[in-house]
Amino acid sequence: MIRAVIVMNTQGKPRLVRFYEFQPPERQKELIRSIYGVLSSRADNVSNFFKTDVIFGEDTRLVYKHLATMYFVFVFDSSENELAMLDLIQVFVETLERCFKNVCELDLVFNFTKLHTILDEIVFAGQVVETSSSEIVKAVEEIARKSLSHSLQL
């Protein structure tokens, strides 16, 4: 399963943090810091994987993608395929692109709840539930519409 999804900028500031196994906030901070420590030491022309046994425990690994000022990081265990996870990052980024039109870091900064909504449409409790970005966009829009219709505004 997927253990965590983290989006952070190249300075190590987290923009989206989702752990699918409960971690207390302090521990989250520590994990993010250790991940950033490894990420920032890696050149651009190297592979996108590394083992995180030291950080997350046995049998875990991490795949990341460096896009513009952001790192998109998925942490997972041996029941996921590395290349599939790399594709999933692509799906996530594509969806963001569709939802925000020319997504940039600021969009991620100011759309805390929406980011979570999008991510929850892709990964549910550590399982991948949807991999088509158009379906995801549809679902996200549907949620926004329904929320509007019932409450005064969203």
Next chain:
Amino acid sequence: MAAEGYSAVQTLASYAAGYSPIGSKASPAGGFAPLVDSLFQRSLDDMIKALRTASDAESLIHRLLTEIRREIRSTDSDTKCIALLKLTYLSSLHSLDMSWAAFHAVELLPSPFPAVKRAGYLCASLSFHPSSTDLLPLVTHQLRKDLQSPNTSISSPALHLLAISSSPDLSIHLSNDLLSLFSSSRASSHVRCRSVATSLPVIRLNPDSSTIFLPKLVEALSPSSPLLSAAVSVFCELVSSGNPRPYLHLAPDFHRVLIECRNNWVLIKIIKIFARLILLEPRLTRKLVDPICDLMGRSPAKSLVLECIRIVFSSFPEPETPLKLAVEKVKEFVAADDDPNLRFLGLHTLTLLRPGQSWAVEENREAIVKSLADPDPNIRQEALRLITTMVFENNLVEISAILINYSSKSDPEFSNEILEAILATCSRNFYELVMDFDWYVSLLAEMVRNPHFMKGEEVERQLVDIALRVKEARPELVRVARNLLIDPALLENPLLHRVHSAVAWISGEFIKFSRNPMEILEALLQPRTSFLPSLVRAVYIQAVFKVVTFCFISFMNVGRISDSKSDIDKNTDAASEDGSDEALFKKESLGVKELLTSKSILYMLNLILKELSPLSECDEVEVQERARNVLGFVHTLNEIDWNREEEQLRSDIKVREIVNFMNAVFSEELGPISIHAQKRVPLPEGIELKENLNDLVEILGNHYIAPSPLISFSTRTQNHNEVKQESEPAAESSSLLAEHRKRHGLYYLSTTKDEDGSSDYPRATDLTKSVHSHSMTEDLLMLTAQSSVPRLTKPSKPRPTVVKLDEFDDSPSSSSKHAKEPQRDVLFVNEKPHSDNYTQRLVKETSTASNVDSLSKEKSLLGEGEITSSSSRKEKHNSRGNHYVVPSPLISFSTRTQNHNEVKQESEPAAESSSLLAEHRKRHELYYLSTMKDEDGSSDYPRATDLTKSVHSHSMTEDLLKLTAQSSVPRLTKPSKPRPTVVKLDEFDDSPSSSSKHAKEPQRDVLFVNEKPHSDNYTQRLVKETSTASNVDSLSKEKSLLGEGEITSSSSRKEKHNSRGKERQRSTKKSESKEGKSHRSSTSSSHHRGRHKHKQGREPGDTASNIAPKAPVFEDFLL
């Protein structure tokens, strides 16, 4: 106030722009205060902006938190919602604790507004956990309601909360609701998928609930089901994180999906499931070969191909076709120049191959070697790992050369990783790959010269380890050590200091192999040694001591070779132990002796005086002490009239004495000792470790000498009378030697390698003359320990012997693979410890444990030799035990002062040693018995004491203890299997059950114990003890429980030494037989428990198979 105003304006502005995701403040506020709260509340965006512009984020967060705490108590749900979102944001991205707000999140869940409700769920799913939130029961009802909601935007967050924050209770309560969602016609497939995914955590929390979920999940395994993907994911998790067996019968269903499904995500998961199941049921391979090969051949998706390669590499044992195809595919990965990800994964999958398939790795060898220079550290590491798996005896040299070459080109970090890999590979399992130690030693030296070299510690360990274990490598080691020692440039590099320590020790210890000791001496004393840390320097000085001693003795022995040989034979065992070694020594030293003249010796002495004199005032005690030690010896030698004819010089009696004495000091070899030896030395009863020893000052009276180095120095100069001259350095040297060896021993122990206890205090001191000084008593210590280090020889390999002692760490089964020759141990211990101001004691102990030759044909358990020799070592262990347990400087210092000018081989330990010995032995016996292992009791109590004489001095009694124990080590033979001996000194950690598996033949014990222990200051006691444990021939046909041999032998032994010992002995004896039984019963009961547990563990599975009894179907499927 200003800030508030600002934020209010901001808030309003942002609402005007419609920027905020959360609604405006138009809710029907019930009063003015909430309205003000709402109006002036910062929105989430305001807060984010404020955080971005804040110079002092810490204090801002603190202010924000105060605001949030106020707002969150608002009765207005929008205000509360925004406050909670802000808090969630801070918690998620700024790691603030929000567990205190759990109740407020729960409050939001029943809200009629989806946005508010979703905010509540978001907050709850990010922060709730049964371990930190006790409010979960409160949400049960609300969750149930929301699960049924037709609105997806409500039901999926509810499911999410259930999936990631649920407690076992909650999941039990809601499992039926969840189940109904699976097939609900009202729910969208969107929600149904999520409900399937939610079943995974629910099943994990309540294994029992799998009975209700599994049938539905199996139903979803149809290729047309919309729930297929979710169900397969759930099965993949269940199979890979728990026991896969209960799902084995689902193989036909999985197989159908594999054949029919075209979704790569699903196929990947299915293959992962099969990778687990195939381990349980290898016959599945046949069913899988075709579909997997098909997928591998035609799928354009690399991820799927990767998964196929993985299952082939890791789980397909037999058929060649898929393996060949997979190797083809993996080549594409490895050769993907433009994609480091594929290269990395390709190399990584290659590491899954089993040793028998290493040809597949070999095929990619070129690419792998090339990858060593890849810019990606991951790829380099994988390549390195792969290369070390390709190493065999025949290509070790070649591959090491490649690696060394790459390490010199790599960046420092990876360079050291390579070196580490080489070191680890070569030293694996006692250097089993290394055929040519001369080559390996030069390789080590080459590594040291690598500019990035940082593995000093490991190289130090291995150099010393090889020196101790592989006799044949010593000449080359000395040569290599010389080169490293002599190079002044290397001394500047602090990373090499550990290596310097090793080479200095080797040069000193094996100086006899050196062609030019003079050169070594100069290297050891070169001015740049001041770069070295004090501990390494101390090793250097000790090496100087050994070198000068060797040169002196060699010089004096020229022309007296036959003499010296007999001297050596008399005094040392190490030298006579190995004939070839001796011969080599003779040959080498002949050349050396030509070089040595009285002039050169004098030059040496002067050089030492010049270089070491400043160090005698050094602040570091280690350095200072050793420097003085050497200087003391040099002074002694300077007393000799060197101007005489050489012949005259050599025949001088005094000179001969020095020669003989010094000969004994360093002549015994250091050997390995078991790492566990120390543990086995019990803390002796009655020894006061914590007691303040200030009283000793009074007892010592006027002999008390302050321990300060300065004073001791002056004492020494004061005592420059002849006798003193001679005795002192020697006396000190032997105790220093003990220190040194102890230290070394410690160090070896810490490296987790084994060592030989006998060399810990190897002393062969010869009392040549009584030394009186002031009214002191005369001390005499004579100890000769002869122990043959057991050899392990591998048949058929012409390879130097590597001494391994620690086999008992291995499981008996693994060690049983080594064939071993039976060994003969001759053990001769002659000990005369002595010293106290008021007593004169002579303890002579001779214990000879010889193996009976008639037994030598029997297959004996590994390491029996050590048992025997260890018994002789007990004495030493004991005294060492004292030393180790008394590390406090106070105590050791008082001992020292007491012993200041005597041949003070730890008088206290010596005095106590006999009683300690008894304790120790008792303890040992207990231990042997309790482990139910086979051990040789007789070697534990080998005593045959003979009171020969009583000595009186100063109205004191003199104690004499002579112990002679002759015991034949019983052999344990196993009927049919040629199993080597295993020393099981450390087996007590093992469960008795394991040992009881070995069938065992009864043993013969010949035990002759004759003991006359004795010692007290004012009494003279004679205890004669004879106990004979006769052979238990009558038992020989019976199948006896393991360890019975010891029971008999130990029980037949009588301990008259002290009544307590006797009692104890008896009780052991009694408990022994009981224990035997209780062990058996406990073993069986533990088996029971184990099985029971196992059953429990499998329960969900069992029940699963009950629901879907598909076993016959599965069998058909396999056929």
